[in-house]
Amino acid sequence: MDCMSTNEKVAFETAVGASIGGVPALMGCKGVGFNVALDPMMVANLTDVGAGLVILLGDDPGAWASQNDQDTRPIAWGAELPMLEPATPSEGIEMTQYAFQLSQDMQMPVIVRITKSFGAMKEVVNLPDIPITSRVTPHLFERHAMRWISLPKNAVQRHRRLHGRIDAISSNYETSSFNKVTGVGAYGIIAAGMIFTKLTDVLADVDLSEVSILKLGTIWPLPAKTITDFLQSVEQVLILEENEPFLETLIKSMAYDAGLRTPVHGKHDQLVYREGELFRWQIAEALPKFWPGYSPAHRFSPEEEQKAMPSEAGLPENCPYTPVFQILNELSESSGLSPVYVVDPGCAIKINTPPFEILDIKYSMGSSIGIASGLVLAGVTDPVIAVVGDSDFFHLGVNALFNVAHQGSNLLVIILENSTTALSGFQPSPNLGGSESGDVTASLSIEQIVQACPVTFAELIDPWDTTASRDILKAALTGSGVRVVISRSPCPYIESGFCPGYKSDESDTIEILSR
Numbered sequence: 001m002d003c004m005s006t007n008e009k010v011a012f013e014t015a016v017g018a019s020i021g022g023v024p025a026l027m028g029c030k031g032v033g034f035n036v037a038l039d040p041m042m043v044a045n046l047t048d049v050g051a052g053l054v055i056l057l058g059d060d061p062g063a064w065a066s067q068n069d070q071d072t073r074p075i076a077w078g079a080e081l082p083m084l085e086p087a088t089p090s091e092g093i094e095m096t097q098y099a100f101q102l103s104q105d106m107q108m109p110v111i112v113r114i115t116k117s118f119g120a121m122k123e124v125v126n127l128p129d130i131p132i133t134s135r136v137t138p139h140l141f142e143r144h145a146m147r148w149i150s151l152p153k154n155a156v157q158r159h160r161r162l163h164g165r166i167d168a169i170s171s172n173y174e175t176s177s178f179n180k181v182t183g184v185g186a187y188g189i190i191a192a193g194m195i196f197t198k199l200t201d202v203l204a205d206v207d208l209s210e211v212s213i214l215k216l217g218t219i220w221p222l223p224a225k226t227i228t229d230f231l232q233s234v235e236q237v238l239i240l241e242e243n244e245p246f247l248e249t250l251i252k253s254m255a256y257d258a259g260l261r262t263p264v265h266g267k268h269d270q271l272v273y274r275e276g277e278l279f280r281w282q283i284a285e286a287l288p289k290f291w292p293g294y295s296p297a298h299r300f301s302p303e304e305e306q307k308a309m310p311s312e313a314g315l316p317e318n319c320p321y322t323p324v325f326q327i328l329n330e331l332s333e334s335s336g337l338s339p340v341y342v343v344d345p346g347c348a349i350k351i352n353t354p355p356f357e358i359l360d361i362k363y364s365m366g367s368s369i370g371i372a373s374g375l376v377l378a379g380v381t382d383p384v385i386a387v388v389g390d391s392d393f394f395h396l397g398v399n400a401l402f403n404v405a406h407q408g409s410n411l412l413v414i415i416l417e418n419s420t421t422a423l424s425g426f427q428p429s430p431n432l433g434g435s436e437s438g439d440v441t442a443s444l445s446i447e448q449i450v451q452a453c454p455v456t457f458a459e460l461i462d463p464w465d466t467t468a469s470r471d472i473l474k475a476a477l478t479g480s481g482v483r484v485v486i487s488r489s490p491c492p493y494i495e496s497g498f499c500p501g502y503k504s505d506e507s508d509t510i511e512i513l514s515r
């Protein structure tokens with residue numbers, strides 16, 4: 001069974017419940033969603049997990065479709081959860097199966113991390129014969145005293161148990177086939193996951209007699225003996241990784257503990273770029289600084305590896321958001337107001353582009369109402385408008401609305417109900433009912449939720465009825481207290497799944513060059 005949740009915390013908690021209930025569960029999220037789910041993760045690392053729980057984590061180095069250039073590896077390390085990173089799709093399948101087994105054996109969530117460039121890889125794979133069941137068997141809950149309970153009285157003991165589990169996993173990783181040494185040269189290179197694949201592409205047809213390569217697939221906990229043996233076998237080491245010097249820092253610490261003096265190069269000595277995606281051309285640029293004998297067999301250019309960034313095109317004219325901002329602009333101009341626009345992620349951030357160019361603040365999903373209320377508390381006297389999409393509203397915006405409605409504030413909340421989650425692939429919104437899997441689910445009424453809140457003003461508009469909308473938006477803009485306007489009109493591109501305001505992602509795929 002699959003289910004799309006309103007946010008990643010709920011998704012993770014659903015997966016925890018399924019696993020406790022006897023069904024192996026997988027929760028998928030990107031790096032920023034991992035942050036949202038971190039709270040229950042920091043408990044799930046202390047309890048058991050039942051049937052098995054895997055987190056498929058999609059990081060986005062380079063921020064191709066994210067609000068940050070986050071490296072989630074150090075966060076997962078802080079959560080003390082085992083992490084694996086495949087180099088190819090076929091290894092990804094093998095690793096995910098292994099992750100479920102490991103999770104079941106060690107009774108803890110296991111992370112399989114991939115990145116944007118991994119997701120764009122193509123490979124013909126053999127799918128394993130995994131029995132898929134769409135129905136679960138009804139059964140009574142199996143009680144186990146304290147197994148799923150974390151309290152002050154057992155947290156430290158459980159933390160100690162967690163460290164024991166991590167030590168056992170680290171020992172197992174010493175013999176893992178996901179880690180492999182090739183070559184016997186004096187120049188050692190360590191790379192994990194997709195970066196190993198990129199390195200393989202860069203080194204295709206190159207004379208490798210001077211290098212040794214340690215490919216890592218188990219990226220936390222690290223196999224200490226495998227790594228220190230490798231450090232001892234070479235004269236110096238280059239660590240290739242994306243974003244933070246995560247492996248480099250841990251490996252230097254291991255080398256110190258083992259009394260090794262092998263020079264370790266990477267981010268700290270600026271041989272490798274630290275921010276954004278690590279491209280093949282950057283790897284090719286770093287290699288000769290470390291290995292003088294490197295002679296490239298292929299040239300890689302920045303243009304070749306550039307991906308499409310989210311489109312900078314504005315809101316289409318037939319977009320239901322367009323009349324809302326046109327009216328707000330006209331009202332602001334005629335009344336001499338200069339509203340502060342705090343906008344959640346989604347289509348509405350296109351007001352950053354012409355003809356509007358009015359976006360002031362944009363953080364993460366569900367953040368706009370909270371930030372807007374902070375501006376008011378800080379004494380900002382301009383009208384403050386929080387703009388929330390329907391998916392943002394269900395994700396976390398609703399909590400912030402409860403907060404401002406309960407505490408009182410002086411801001412306008414505009415909820416743009418386009419009945420889809422356009423930016424991430426036109427998934428259905430909870431206000432419509434229906435789900436990605438086609439199951440029938442109940443619909444949620446944003447209107448009824450707002451009506452349940454003690455706000456001073458709550459109105460629904462059809463943005464294409466501009467006369468009525470103007471009157472309502474004028475009253476909302478110039479009123480006081482917490483005012484909420486729901487603009488309801490479906491996105492015209494739900495059926496086609498393609499809006500001219502967004503570029504096609506078709507070109508954003510690459511072949512595995514060396515296979």
Ligand code: SF4
Binds near residue numbers: 316318418422423
């Ligand atoms: S996807 Fe729909 S709601 Fe989003 S910008 Fe395009 S038309 Fe507007």
